[in-house]
Amino acid sequence: MRVVVRSLSKSYGFLWALKKIDIELRAGECIALLGPNGAGKSTLLRLLSALLHPTTGEIFIDGQRLSQGSSPVRSSIGLLTPSEHLYEGLTLRENLRLFNSLYARKKSLQDMEEALNTVGLRRWSDDYVSSLSSGMKCRLTISKWLLLEPKLLLLDEPYGVLDGSGVDLLESYVKRLCQSGGIAVMATHHISRILALCSRALILHQGRLIFDEPRQEPWESFHRTFAEFLPRGDKWSS
Amino acid sequence: MELLRQTFWLLWKDLLLELRRRESILAMFFFGTLLLFVFHFAFEIPAERAAEMAPGLLWLAFIFTGTLGLTQLFQAERENHCLEALLLGPMDRAGLYLAKVSFNLFLMLLVELTVFPLFWVLFNLAFWELLPSLFLVALLGTIGFCVLGTLFSAVTLKARARELLLPLILFPLMIPVILATVRGMEIVFRTGQFEEALPWLRLLLGFDVIFLTAGFLVFEWVIEA
Numbered sequence: 001m002r003v004v005v006r007s008l009s010k011s012y013g014f015l016w017a018l019k020k021i022d023i024e025l026r027a028g029e030c031i032a033l034l035g036p037n038g039a040g041k042s043t044l045l046r047l048l049s050a051l052l053h054p055t056t057g058e059i060f061i062d063g064q065r066l067s068q069g070s071s072p073v074r075s076s077i078g079l080l081t082p083s084e085h086l087y088e089g090l091t092l093r094e095n096l097r098l099f100n101s102l103y104a105r106k107k108s109l110q111d112m113e114e115a116l117n118t119v120g121l122r123r124w125s126d127d128y129v130s131s132l133s134s135g136m137k138c139r140l141t142i143s144k145w146l147l148l149e150p151k152l153l154l155l156d157e158p159y160g161v162l163d164g165s166g167v168d169l170l171e172s173y174v175k176r177l178c179q180s181g182g183i184a185v186m187a188t189h190h191i192s193r194i195l196a197l198c199s200r201a202l203i204l205h206q207g208r209l210i211f212d213e214p215r216q217e218p219w220e221s222f223h224r225t226f227a228e229f230l231p232r233g234d235k236w237s238s
Numbered sequence: 239m240e241l242l243r244q245t246f247w248l249l250w251k252d253l254l255l256e257l258r259r260r261e262s263i264l265a266m267f268f269f270g271t272l273l274l275f276v277f278h279f280a281f282e283i284p285a286e287r288a289a290e291m292a293p294g295l296l297w298l299a300f301i302f303t304g305t306l307g308l309t310q311l312f313q314a315e316r317e318n319h320c321l322e323a324l325l326l327g328p329m330d331r332a333g334l335y336l337a338k339v340s341f342n343l344f345l346m347l348l349v350e351l352t353v354f355p356l357f358w359v360l361f362n363l364a365f366w367e368l369l370p371s372l373f374l375v376a377l378l379g380t381i382g383f384c385v386l387g388t389l390f391s392a393v394t395l396k397a398r399a400r401e402l403l404l405p406l407i408l409f410p411l412m413i414p415v416i417l418a419t420v421r422g423m424e425i426v427f428r429t430g431q432f433e434e435a436l437p438w439l440r441l442l443l444g445f446d447v448i449f450l451t452a453g454f455l456v457f458e459w460v461i462e463a
Contacts, residue, residue, distance in 0.1 A: 075328040085323035101247040
């Protein structure tokens with residue numbers, strides 16, 4: 001899998017959320033997408049998932065131009081946003097069954113049970129999503145993407161609602177995805193966790209890409225940029 | 239085939255959610271019934287003027303009730319950003335349109351099945367034998383209402399005052415459907431012959447096909463805008 005982003009810009013009215021982003025994502029990469037609030041991280045994830053139209057620029061996935069509308073290339077993209085994108089009035093099993101059918105995946109009920117079991121939610125499989133906590137909903141979202149097997153997984157602030165074992169679960173899933181040739185792009189403010197996981201970091205600042213480097217030890221350039229551009233509160237985790 | 243399969247699953251989801259919440263159907267049923275009672279107290283329909291007044295009153299009740307249903311049509315997708323979850327996937331957007339049209343049609347027909355006999359009872363109308371023919375005319379009108387209403391419900395999905403905006407956009411465009419349905423029903427009332435209303439029904443069928451095709455083709459642009 002290869003994702004090429006060319007001169008990507010996005011404006012909301014007069015506000016430019018992203019300005020001329022050029023990046024190339026290669027198979028097996030786990031990318032940390034960092035930046036202060038309002039830097040354009042979520043906008044970039046939404047553009048990569050084709051939920052937003054770029055104002056200018058293009059995205060190519062394995063040579064195919066990503067556009068809005070129904071397209072087979074979309075079945076290889078997953079967007080993991082904790083506690084969202086689930087029907088609250090359906091049970092856990094029904095949610096998985098619905099998305100499995102809409103993605104035309106030929107997974108059996110047994111596979112769904114297994115996905116729920118992996119994230120520790122099997123005993124709640126007949127409960128409504130509305131009765132789950134935020135962390136459990138995030139686990140369900142993980143099980144949904146485990147089942148749908150996207151090659152490009154975009155994660156928007158997934159750590160906030162997960163407990164320790166949930167974080168381990170998520171990280172082992174991301175590692176497995178990257179080892180199998182997929183790409184993971186994770187926007188987060190949990191710097192220490194993502195630095196331990198990622199193979200490359202991108203830092204956005206006011207819509208511009210100001211840092212793009214593969215991980216190295218020691219990573220002086222990252223820490224210099226991080227110190228310069230990312231706001232650091234007294235209790236900022238690093 | 240893939241389109242029909244996706245439509246089936248989306249319709250299954252909507253029916254399941256409605257079966258559990260019963261929000262739309264109960265609101266539509268009570269509102270429709272309430273309107274009939276208001277009409278009952280406001281108007282008196284003598285037998286000789288039934289053909290003239292009954293179709294219009296019935297359609298007023300259906301349109302207001304249907305509009306109430308349309309404002310709730312994408313409620314499940316508005317909650318929890320579920321529309322994004324659907325648009326994120328590879329499914330044909332026309333499948334979502336067909337599922338919503340079918341779901342809306344199902345709700346409207348359920349309400350109409352109750353409202354029709356109640357109207358007859360409240361206004362003490364005599365022509366019970368005309369009910370099947372009138373229901374058939376109303377069915378074609380209801381399909382027109384649903385195909386156009388679903389499209390504009392999606393158009394106003396992200397609007398701030400969507401409940402106000404939807405009828406303002408929808409009602410003027412619904413005039414051909416309303417006109418053809420009311421005229422068709424009036425003829426059946428007056429003559430008792432279904433065949434007499436065929437010119438209006440052909441027109442109605444034409445509108446249904448045109449609006450359904452247009453909705454099918456443009457829904458993708460509307461929902462992703």
